Amino acid sequence: MAGSILIGILITFLVIVLVLYLIQRLPLDGRARQIAQVVVIIIGIISLLKYLAVF
Secondary structure, eight states, X not given: OHHHHHXXXXXXXXXXXXXXXHHHHSXXXXXXXXXXXXXXXXXXXXXXXXXXXXX
């Protein structure tokens, strides 16, 4: 049980890092890039909180 939660958290964290990296590589202006990063971080935090059974 705890192992599967830990693996899920790790995978979620890796996906967040990968998406943030890909956003950095996109040819966006600074404002759009910042908005995209904030959206990804918020979605990532919500996903992590679901793994920790807060929601």
